[in-house]
Amino acid sequence: MERTDAVALDAADPLASFRDAFVIADADLIYLDGNSLGRLPVHTAEAMAAAIDIEWGDGLVRSWHEWIDLPQAIGDAIAPLIGAHSGEVLVTDQTSVNLFKLASAALNSTGRRDIVTDAANFPSDLYVLRSVADRAGGRLRTVESDPVGGVGPSDLAPALDDEVGVVSLSHVAFKSGALADMGEISAMVASAGALPLWDLSHSVGAVPIELARTGASLAVGCTYKYLNGGPGAPAFLYVREDLQEALATPIPGWFGHADMFGFAPTYLPAPGIRRFASGTPPIISLRGVQHGVAETARAGMEAIRTKSIALTELLIARADARLTTFDCSIGTPRRPAQRGSHVAIRHLDAYRLTQALIDRNVVPDFRAPDVIRLGVAPLYTRYVDVYDAIETLADILETGAHEAYPAARGSVT
Numbered sequence: 001m002e003r004t005d006a007v008a009l010d011a012a013d014p015l016a017s018f019r020d021a022f023v024i025a026d027a028d029l030i031y032l033d034g035n036s037l038g039r040l041p042v043h044t045a046e047a048m049a050a051a052i053d054i055e056w057g058d059g060l061v062r063s064w065h066e067w068i069d070l071p072q073a074i075g076d077a078i079a080p081l082i083g084a085h086s087g088e089v090l091v092t093d094q095t096s097v098n099l100f101k102l103a104s105a106a107l108n109s110t111g112r113r114d115i116v117t118d119a120a121n122f123p124s125d126l127y128v129l130r131s132v133a134d135r136a137g138g139r140l141r142t143v144e145s146d147p148v149g150g151v152g153p154s155d156l157a158p159a160l161d162d163e164v165g166v167v168s169l170s171h172v173a174f175k176s177g178a179l180a181d182m183g184e185i186s187a188m189v190a191s192a193g194a195l196p197l198w199d200l201s202h203s204v205g206a207v208p209i210e211l212a213r214t215g216a217s218l219a220v221g222c223t224y225k226y227l228n229g230g231p232g233a234p235a236f237l238y239v240r241e242d243l244q245e246a247l248a249t250p251i252p253g254w255f256g257h258a259d260m261f262g263f264a265p266t267y268l269p270a271p272g273i274r275r276f277a278s279g280t281p282p283i284i285s286l287r288g289v290q291h292g293v294a295e296t297a298r299a300g301m302e303a304i305r306t307k308s309i310a311l312t313e314l315l316i317a318r319a320d321a322r323l324t325t326f327d328c329s330i331g332t333p334r335r336p337a338q339r340g341s342h343v344a345i346r347h348l349d350a351y352r353l354t355q356a357l358i359d360r361n362v363v364p365d366f367r368a369p370d371v372i373r374l375g376v377a378p379l380y381t382r383y384v385d386v387y388d389a390i391e392t393l394a395d396i397l398e399t400g401a402h403e404a405y406p407a408a409r410g411s412v413t
Protein backbone atom coordinates (compact mmCIF):
# COMPACT_ATOMS: atom_id res chain seq x y z
CA MET A 1 0.00 0.00 0.00
CA GLU A 2 1.18 3.51 -0.84
CA ARG A 3 0.37 6.81 0.84
CA THR A 4 -1.74 7.75 -2.19
CA ASP A 5 -4.02 4.78 -1.37
CA ALA A 6 -4.66 6.24 2.08
CA VAL A 7 -5.40 9.61 0.49
CA ALA A 8 -7.88 7.88 -1.83
CA LEU A 9 -9.60 6.23 1.16
CA ASP A 10 -10.07 9.67 2.73
CA ALA A 11 -11.48 11.05 -0.51
CA ALA A 12 -14.09 8.27 -0.54
CA ASP A 13 -14.86 8.47 3.21
CA PRO A 14 -18.56 9.26 3.84
CA LEU A 15 -17.64 10.71 7.27
CA ALA A 16 -14.83 12.93 5.97
CA SER A 17 -16.82 16.16 6.34
CA PHE A 18 -17.23 15.59 10.10
CA ARG A 19 -13.63 16.66 10.58
CA ASP A 20 -14.81 20.22 9.84
CA ALA A 21 -17.07 20.04 12.91
CA PHE A 22 -13.96 20.02 15.12
CA VAL A 23 -11.37 22.66 15.94
CA ILE A 24 -8.18 21.67 14.11
CA ALA A 25 -5.72 24.20 15.53
CA ASP A 26 -2.67 22.54 13.94
CA ALA A 27 -3.40 20.99 10.54
CA ASP A 28 -0.20 18.95 10.70
CA LEU A 29 -0.93 17.34 14.06
CA ILE A 30 -1.70 13.62 13.90
CA TYR A 31 -3.91 13.18 16.93
CA LEU A 32 -4.37 9.54 17.94
CA ASP A 33 -5.46 10.09 21.52
CA GLY A 34 -9.18 10.76 21.09
CA ASN A 35 -9.70 7.68 23.26
CA SER A 36 -8.23 9.70 26.13
CA LEU A 37 -9.44 13.24 25.35
CA GLY A 38 -11.55 13.89 22.27
CA ARG A 39 -11.16 16.98 20.11
CA LEU A 40 -13.11 20.20 20.68
CA PRO A 41 -16.28 20.45 18.55
CA VAL A 42 -16.63 23.87 16.91
CA HIS A 43 -20.18 24.30 18.28
CA THR A 44 -19.01 23.47 21.80
CA ALA A 45 -16.73 26.47 21.90
CA GLU A 46 -19.72 28.65 20.91
CA ALA A 47 -22.14 26.93 23.31
CA MET A 48 -19.81 27.28 26.27
CA ALA A 49 -19.22 30.93 25.50
CA ALA A 50 -23.01 31.45 25.39
CA ALA A 51 -23.46 29.51 28.62
CA ILE A 52 -20.98 31.81 30.31
CA ASP A 53 -21.92 35.16 28.76
CA ILE A 54 -25.67 34.81 28.35
CA GLU A 55 -26.95 32.06 30.63
CA TRP A 56 -24.68 32.83 33.57
CA GLY A 57 -23.65 36.44 32.90
CA ASP A 58 -27.08 37.74 32.06
CA GLY A 59 -29.53 35.09 33.27
CA LEU A 60 -27.85 34.42 36.61
CA VAL A 61 -29.95 32.26 38.92
CA ARG A 62 -32.95 32.61 36.60
CA SER A 63 -31.20 30.26 34.18
CA TRP A 64 -31.81 27.35 36.51
CA HIS A 65 -35.24 26.97 34.92
CA GLU A 66 -33.38 25.83 31.78
CA TRP A 67 -30.46 24.17 33.49
CA ILE A 68 -32.31 21.98 35.96
CA ASP A 69 -33.24 19.24 33.48
CA LEU A 70 -29.95 19.22 31.51
CA PRO A 71 -28.49 16.07 33.16
CA GLN A 72 -31.54 14.07 32.08
CA ALA A 73 -31.90 15.78 28.70
CA ILE A 74 -28.30 14.99 27.74
CA GLY A 75 -28.78 11.50 29.16
CA ASP A 76 -31.74 11.09 26.80
CA ALA A 77 -29.52 12.20 23.91
CA ILE A 78 -26.87 9.61 24.85
CA ALA A 79 -29.48 6.84 25.31
CA PRO A 80 -29.88 5.90 21.61
CA LEU A 81 -26.08 5.67 21.24
CA ILE A 82 -25.96 2.93 23.87
CA GLY A 83 -29.21 1.09 23.18
CA ALA A 84 -30.99 2.56 26.20
CA HIS A 85 -34.40 4.20 26.51
CA SER A 86 -35.28 7.73 27.43
CA GLY A 87 -35.29 8.08 31.24
CA GLU A 88 -32.58 5.48 31.77
CA VAL A 89 -29.44 7.65 31.45
CA LEU A 90 -28.25 10.52 33.63
CA VAL A 91 -25.19 12.73 33.00
CA THR A 92 -23.56 13.38 36.34
CA ASP A 93 -20.31 13.21 38.37
CA GLN A 94 -17.24 11.28 37.21
CA THR A 95 -17.17 7.70 35.97
CA SER A 96 -15.41 6.62 39.18
CA VAL A 97 -18.10 8.22 41.35
CA ASN A 98 -20.91 6.78 39.26
CA LEU A 99 -19.31 3.36 39.50
CA PHE A 100 -19.23 3.70 43.28
CA LYS A 101 -22.88 4.73 43.36
CA LEU A 102 -24.17 1.97 41.10
CA ALA A 103 -21.95 -0.82 42.47
CA SER A 104 -22.97 0.05 46.05
CA ALA A 105 -26.66 0.33 45.21
CA ALA A 106 -26.62 -2.88 43.17
CA LEU A 107 -24.71 -4.94 45.72
CA ASN A 108 -27.01 -3.77 48.48
CA SER A 109 -30.08 -4.71 46.45
CA THR A 110 -28.90 -8.30 45.97
CA GLY A 111 -28.16 -8.98 49.64
CA ARG A 112 -24.81 -10.43 48.54
CA ARG A 113 -21.35 -9.14 49.44
CA ASP A 114 -18.80 -9.94 46.76
CA ILE A 115 -17.97 -8.29 43.45
CA VAL A 116 -16.21 -9.86 40.49
CA THR A 117 -14.06 -7.99 38.00
CA ASP A 118 -11.19 -8.50 35.57
CA ALA A 119 -7.72 -7.98 37.10
CA ALA A 120 -6.89 -5.98 33.95
CA ASN A 121 -9.81 -3.59 34.42
CA PHE A 122 -9.06 0.15 34.60
CA PRO A 123 -7.31 0.73 37.95
CA SER A 124 -9.80 3.36 39.14
CA ASP A 125 -12.54 0.76 38.71
CA LEU A 126 -10.52 -1.74 40.75
CA TYR A 127 -10.03 0.77 43.56
CA VAL A 128 -13.71 1.73 43.63
CA LEU A 129 -15.03 -1.82 43.40
CA ARG A 130 -12.70 -3.01 46.16
CA SER A 131 -13.89 -0.19 48.39
CA VAL A 132 -17.56 -1.04 47.70
CA ALA A 133 -17.02 -4.75 48.45
CA ASP A 134 -15.03 -3.94 51.62
CA ARG A 135 -17.78 -1.67 52.90
CA ALA A 136 -20.33 -4.43 52.35
CA GLY A 137 -18.18 -6.82 54.38
CA GLY A 138 -17.30 -8.81 51.27
CA ARG A 139 -14.40 -8.89 48.89
CA LEU A 140 -13.44 -8.05 45.34
CA ARG A 141 -12.69 -11.19 43.36
CA THR A 142 -10.43 -10.52 40.36
CA VAL A 143 -10.17 -12.96 37.48
CA GLU A 144 -7.18 -13.19 35.17
CA SER A 145 -7.83 -12.66 31.48
CA ASP A 146 -5.79 -12.88 28.31
CA PRO A 147 -3.69 -9.66 28.08
CA VAL A 148 -4.52 -9.29 24.39
CA GLY A 149 -7.86 -11.09 23.98
CA GLY A 150 -9.49 -9.65 27.09
CA VAL A 151 -12.03 -11.10 29.48
CA GLY A 152 -14.51 -13.80 28.44
CA PRO A 153 -17.19 -16.01 29.98
CA SER A 154 -14.76 -18.85 30.70
CA ASP A 155 -12.59 -16.51 32.83
CA LEU A 156 -15.61 -15.44 34.86
CA ALA A 157 -17.43 -18.75 35.32
CA PRO A 158 -15.22 -20.13 38.13
CA ALA A 159 -15.59 -16.89 40.11
CA LEU A 160 -19.41 -16.85 40.15
CA ASP A 161 -21.38 -18.23 43.09
CA ASP A 162 -24.23 -17.14 45.35
CA GLU A 163 -22.05 -14.66 47.27
CA VAL A 164 -21.42 -12.56 44.14
CA GLY A 165 -23.89 -9.69 43.73
CA VAL A 166 -22.21 -7.58 41.03
CA VAL A 167 -19.92 -8.31 38.09
CA SER A 168 -18.32 -5.14 36.76
CA LEU A 169 -16.27 -5.08 33.57
CA SER A 170 -15.05 -2.67 30.94
CA HIS A 171 -16.76 -3.16 27.60
CA VAL A 172 -13.52 -2.23 25.80
CA ALA A 173 -10.31 -2.87 27.76
CA PHE A 174 -8.37 0.35 28.32
CA LYS A 175 -4.99 -1.15 27.46
CA SER A 176 -5.52 -3.86 24.83
CA GLY A 177 -8.69 -2.47 23.27
CA ALA A 178 -10.32 -5.92 23.51
CA LEU A 179 -14.11 -5.80 23.20
CA ALA A 180 -15.99 -8.01 25.67
CA ASP A 181 -19.07 -9.97 24.65
CA MET A 182 -21.68 -7.93 26.49
CA GLY A 183 -24.62 -10.19 25.61
CA GLU A 184 -23.06 -13.49 26.57
CA ILE A 185 -21.49 -12.15 29.77
CA SER A 186 -24.59 -10.23 30.91
CA ALA A 187 -26.73 -13.36 30.45
CA MET A 188 -24.27 -15.51 32.33
CA VAL A 189 -24.02 -13.03 35.21
CA ALA A 190 -27.80 -12.70 35.44
CA SER A 191 -28.25 -16.46 35.52
CA ALA A 192 -25.84 -16.55 38.48
CA GLY A 193 -28.19 -14.15 40.30
CA ALA A 194 -25.84 -11.15 40.03
CA LEU A 195 -26.13 -7.78 38.30
CA PRO A 196 -23.82 -6.90 35.39
CA LEU A 197 -22.36 -3.37 35.57
CA TRP A 198 -20.54 -2.22 32.45
CA ASP A 199 -17.94 0.53 32.08
CA LEU A 200 -18.53 1.94 28.59
CA SER A 201 -15.80 4.59 28.73
CA HIS A 202 -13.82 3.18 25.79
CA SER A 203 -16.77 2.04 23.70
CA VAL A 204 -19.37 4.82 23.86
CA GLY A 205 -19.24 6.84 20.65
CA ALA A 206 -16.96 4.29 18.96
CA VAL A 207 -18.78 0.96 19.13
CA PRO A 208 -22.56 0.43 18.79
CA ILE A 209 -23.86 -0.66 22.20
CA GLU A 210 -27.12 -2.51 22.81
CA LEU A 211 -27.70 -2.29 26.56
CA ALA A 212 -31.41 -3.14 26.50
CA ARG A 213 -31.15 -5.87 23.89
CA THR A 214 -28.24 -7.61 25.61
CA GLY A 215 -29.90 -7.58 29.02
CA ALA A 216 -27.31 -5.30 30.62
CA SER A 217 -28.64 -3.91 33.90
CA LEU A 218 -26.29 -1.08 34.76
CA ALA A 219 -23.56 0.95 33.11
CA VAL A 220 -21.32 3.98 33.52
CA GLY A 221 -19.07 5.79 31.06
CA CYS A 222 -17.01 8.85 30.17
CA THR A 223 -18.10 11.65 27.86
CA TYR A 224 -14.66 13.16 27.27
CA LYS A 225 -13.25 10.41 25.03
CA TYR A 226 -15.13 9.51 21.83
CA LEU A 227 -18.06 11.76 22.79
CA ASN A 228 -15.73 14.79 22.76
CA GLY A 229 -17.25 16.40 25.87
CA GLY A 230 -14.07 18.12 27.08
CA PRO A 231 -11.54 17.61 29.87
CA GLY A 232 -13.25 16.39 33.03
CA ALA A 233 -16.69 16.56 31.40
CA PRO A 234 -19.35 14.89 33.53
CA ALA A 235 -19.83 11.16 33.02
CA PHE A 236 -23.07 9.22 32.63
CA LEU A 237 -24.79 6.38 34.37
CA TYR A 238 -27.43 3.98 33.08
CA VAL A 239 -29.92 2.07 35.19
CA ARG A 240 -32.46 -0.14 33.42
CA GLU A 241 -35.91 1.24 34.09
CA ASP A 242 -37.31 -1.75 35.98
CA LEU A 243 -34.38 -1.63 38.44
CA GLN A 244 -34.50 2.05 39.27
CA GLU A 245 -37.03 1.91 42.12
CA ALA A 246 -35.17 -0.96 43.81
CA LEU A 247 -31.78 0.79 43.93
CA ALA A 248 -30.80 3.31 46.59
CA THR A 249 -27.88 5.63 45.89
CA PRO A 250 -25.23 5.76 48.63
CA ILE A 251 -24.85 9.53 48.07
CA PRO A 252 -28.40 10.84 48.50
CA GLY A 253 -28.07 14.55 47.78
CA TRP A 254 -30.70 17.19 47.23
CA PHE A 255 -30.60 16.93 43.42
CA GLY A 256 -31.85 13.35 43.74
CA HIS A 257 -34.65 14.26 46.16
CA ALA A 258 -38.27 13.86 45.07
CA ASP A 259 -38.93 17.50 46.06
CA MET A 260 -35.55 19.22 46.14
CA PHE A 261 -36.96 22.68 46.83
CA GLY A 262 -39.17 21.35 49.62
CA PHE A 263 -36.03 21.26 51.79
CA ALA A 264 -37.37 18.42 53.92
CA PRO A 265 -34.93 17.15 56.58
CA THR A 266 -35.21 13.55 55.38
CA TYR A 267 -34.36 12.10 52.01
CA LEU A 268 -37.04 10.83 49.68
CA PRO A 269 -35.68 9.56 46.35
CA ALA A 270 -37.02 11.13 43.18
CA PRO A 271 -38.90 8.76 40.91
CA GLY A 272 -36.83 7.55 37.96
CA ILE A 273 -33.22 8.12 36.99
CA ARG A 274 -32.92 11.49 38.79
CA ARG A 275 -32.64 9.64 42.12
CA PHE A 276 -29.02 8.88 41.16
CA ALA A 277 -28.08 12.58 41.11
CA SER A 278 -26.35 13.99 44.18
CA GLY A 279 -25.23 17.64 44.08
CA THR A 280 -25.39 20.64 41.76
CA PRO A 281 -24.49 19.67 38.18
CA PRO A 282 -21.54 21.46 36.45
CA ILE A 283 -23.60 23.41 33.95
CA ILE A 284 -20.79 24.91 31.86
CA SER A 285 -19.28 21.44 31.41
CA LEU A 286 -22.68 19.94 30.62
CA ARG A 287 -23.10 22.48 27.85
CA GLY A 288 -19.79 21.14 26.52
CA VAL A 289 -21.13 17.60 26.34
CA GLN A 290 -24.17 18.41 24.21
CA HIS A 291 -22.50 19.06 20.87
CA GLY A 292 -20.08 16.15 21.01
CA VAL A 293 -23.04 13.85 21.58
CA ALA A 294 -24.99 15.56 18.80
CA GLU A 295 -22.16 15.13 16.26
CA THR A 296 -21.94 11.44 17.15
CA ALA A 297 -25.68 10.99 16.71
CA ARG A 298 -25.58 12.88 13.41
CA ALA A 299 -22.92 10.55 12.03
CA GLY A 300 -24.66 7.42 13.33
CA MET A 301 -23.06 4.57 15.24
CA GLU A 302 -23.09 2.13 12.30
CA ALA A 303 -21.12 4.50 10.05
CA ILE A 304 -18.76 5.29 12.93
CA ARG A 305 -18.11 1.61 13.60
CA THR A 306 -17.56 0.85 9.91
CA LYS A 307 -14.89 3.53 9.67
CA SER A 308 -13.38 2.63 13.04
CA ILE A 309 -12.86 -0.94 11.87
CA ALA A 310 -11.39 0.21 8.56
CA LEU A 311 -8.96 2.52 10.39
CA THR A 312 -7.83 -0.11 12.92
CA GLU A 313 -7.48 -2.66 10.11
CA LEU A 314 -5.25 -0.22 8.23
CA LEU A 315 -3.27 0.50 11.37
CA ILE A 316 -2.62 -3.18 12.06
CA ALA A 317 -1.77 -3.87 8.40
CA ARG A 318 0.73 -1.00 8.31
CA ALA A 319 2.24 -2.07 11.64
CA ASP A 320 2.64 -5.61 10.30
CA ALA A 321 4.28 -4.26 7.16
CA ARG A 322 6.63 -1.75 8.79
CA LEU A 323 7.21 -2.54 12.46
CA THR A 324 7.60 -6.25 13.05
CA THR A 325 11.32 -6.19 12.27
CA PHE A 326 11.75 -3.80 15.21
CA ASP A 327 10.42 -6.12 17.94
CA CYS A 328 6.98 -4.54 17.94
CA SER A 329 3.90 -6.67 18.41
CA ILE A 330 0.18 -6.01 18.22
CA GLY A 331 -1.39 -6.09 21.69
CA THR A 332 -4.97 -5.90 20.39
CA PRO A 333 -7.24 -8.64 18.99
CA ARG A 334 -6.78 -9.05 15.26
CA ARG A 335 -10.40 -9.95 14.61
CA PRO A 336 -12.28 -6.65 14.14
CA ALA A 337 -15.36 -7.92 16.00
CA GLN A 338 -13.22 -8.40 19.09
CA ARG A 339 -11.75 -4.92 19.39
CA GLY A 340 -12.81 -1.33 20.02
CA SER A 341 -11.31 1.75 18.41
CA HIS A 342 -7.72 1.74 19.61
CA VAL A 343 -4.74 -0.45 18.86
CA ALA A 344 -1.95 -1.26 21.29
CA ILE A 345 1.52 -1.55 19.81
CA ARG A 346 3.80 -3.25 22.27
CA HIS A 347 7.52 -2.58 22.48
CA LEU A 348 9.96 -2.73 25.41
CA ASP A 349 10.88 0.91 24.75
CA ALA A 350 7.27 2.07 24.36
CA TYR A 351 7.65 5.07 26.64
CA ARG A 352 10.63 6.56 24.83
CA LEU A 353 8.99 5.83 21.47
CA THR A 354 5.86 7.68 22.60
CA GLN A 355 7.92 10.74 23.53
CA ALA A 356 9.71 10.69 20.18
CA LEU A 357 6.36 10.42 18.35
CA ILE A 358 4.93 13.38 20.25
CA ASP A 359 7.96 15.48 19.33
CA ARG A 360 7.25 14.65 15.69
CA ASN A 361 3.65 15.84 16.04
CA VAL A 362 2.11 12.37 16.32
CA VAL A 363 0.16 12.08 19.58
CA PRO A 364 -0.69 8.63 20.94
CA ASP A 365 -0.33 7.76 24.63
CA PHE A 366 1.72 5.34 26.67
CA ARG A 367 0.33 2.75 29.04
CA ALA A 368 2.83 1.02 31.29
CA PRO A 369 4.76 -1.09 30.93
CA ASP A 370 5.05 -1.52 27.16
CA VAL A 371 2.05 -0.16 25.27
CA ILE A 372 1.84 2.67 22.74
CA ARG A 373 -1.90 3.23 22.48
CA LEU A 374 -3.13 4.59 19.15
CA GLY A 375 -6.77 5.62 19.18
CA VAL A 376 -8.74 6.32 16.04
CA ALA A 377 -11.76 8.59 16.32
CA PRO A 378 -13.81 8.14 13.11
CA LEU A 379 -15.28 11.65 13.20
CA TYR A 380 -11.90 13.28 12.67
CA THR A 381 -9.11 10.69 12.22
CA ARG A 382 -8.08 10.26 8.58
CA TYR A 383 -6.67 7.19 6.87
CA VAL A 384 -3.63 9.23 5.95
CA ASP A 385 -3.07 10.04 9.65
CA VAL A 386 -2.82 6.33 10.37
CA TYR A 387 -0.50 5.77 7.43
CA ASP A 388 1.79 8.66 8.39
CA ALA A 389 1.84 7.74 12.09
CA ILE A 390 3.15 4.26 11.37
CA GLU A 391 5.71 5.62 8.89
CA THR A 392 6.90 8.05 11.57
CA LEU A 393 7.18 5.27 14.15
CA ALA A 394 9.11 3.11 11.67
CA ASP A 395 11.48 5.98 11.00
CA ILE A 396 12.08 6.56 14.72
CA LEU A 397 12.82 2.86 15.21
CA GLU A 398 15.09 2.75 12.16
CA THR A 399 17.15 5.76 13.27
CA GLY A 400 17.03 5.02 17.01
CA ALA A 401 15.82 8.60 17.60
CA HIS A 402 13.87 7.51 20.70
CA GLU A 403 17.07 6.55 22.50
CA ALA A 404 17.74 10.23 23.22
CA TYR A 405 14.65 10.44 25.45
CA PRO A 406 14.45 9.76 29.20
CA ALA A 407 13.31 6.29 30.23
CA ALA A 408 11.83 7.52 33.52
CA ARG A 409 8.10 8.10 33.23
CA GLY A 410 6.79 11.66 33.51
CA SER A 411 3.74 12.68 35.57
CA VAL A 412 1.30 12.45 32.63
CA THR A 413 1.60 9.75 29.98
Ligand SMILES: Cc1ncc(COP(=O)(O)O)c(C=O)c1O
Residues within 6 Å of the ligand: 094, 095, 096, 097, 122, 124, 125, 170, 174, 199, 201, 202, 222, 235
Ligand atom coordinates in the same frame (compact mmCIF):
# COMPACT_ATOMS: atom_id res chain seq x y z
C1 LIG B 1 -12.26 2.58 31.47
C2 LIG B 1 -12.24 3.79 32.35
N1 LIG B 1 -13.01 3.81 33.45
C3 LIG B 1 -13.00 4.87 34.27
C4 LIG B 1 -12.22 5.97 34.02
C5 LIG B 1 -12.20 7.09 35.01
O1 LIG B 1 -13.06 8.10 34.67
P1 LIG B 1 -13.22 9.37 35.64
O2 LIG B 1 -11.89 10.05 35.65
O3 LIG B 1 -14.32 10.17 35.01
O4 LIG B 1 -13.61 8.86 36.98
C6 LIG B 1 -11.43 6.01 32.86
C7 LIG B 1 -10.59 7.18 32.57
O5 LIG B 1 -9.85 7.25 31.65
C8 LIG B 1 -11.44 4.87 32.02
O6 LIG B 1 -10.66 4.84 30.93
